[in-house]
Amino acid sequence: MAASSPVPFPGADAAPGIRREALTVFVRGLEVEAGIGVHDHELGRLQRLVIDVTLNLTPAAVERLADTINYETVAEAARGIAAEGHVGLVETFAERLAVAMLSDSRVRRCAVRIEKPGALDGAAAPGCEVTLAR
Numbered sequence: 001m002a003a004s005s006p007v008p009f010p011g012a013d014a015a016p017g018i019r020r021e022a023l024t025v026f027v028r029g030l031e032v033e034a035g036i037g038v039h040d041h042e043l044g045r046l047q048r049l050v051i052d053v054t055l056n057l058t059p060a061a062v063e064r065l066a067d068t069i070n071y072e073t074v075a076e077a078a079r080g081i082a083a084e085g086h087v088g089l090v091e092t093f094a095e096r097l098a099v100a101m102l103s104d105s106r107v108r109r110c111a112v113r114i115e116k117p118g119a120l121d122g123a124a125a126p127g128c129e130v131t132l133a134r
Helices: 071-083 090-102
Strands: 023-034 047-057 107-115 127-133
Touching: 023 071, 047 071, 047 090, 071 090, 090 107, 090 127
Parallel strands: none
Antiparallel strands: 023 047, 047 107, 107 127
């Protein structure tokens, strides 16, 4: 017996009583080497940052990559900030990344969490989280 064709999944627009409430795009555990830190021993060398970014977008139908935020856009922005040169504070790096993500008008809220492994003896990962919204 032949298998029947799968029925296409209807979008929210096609389903009565259903509305789009949220669209979240995230990148977790992005590793970036960056010149970062305020102490003398941190100057002139790269350190590993582990970055999580959560983007709350304006809810909309997503059928094509152009309808959403590409994960690579997040990675390119983080690597671009690192390439600009030394940043004193992880908080500054996080805020710059959040501002870069909010440059896309579809992004309503951006949370950036950065861990700086090895920066504090006895801690797995000190760091910060910055949240910006429009």
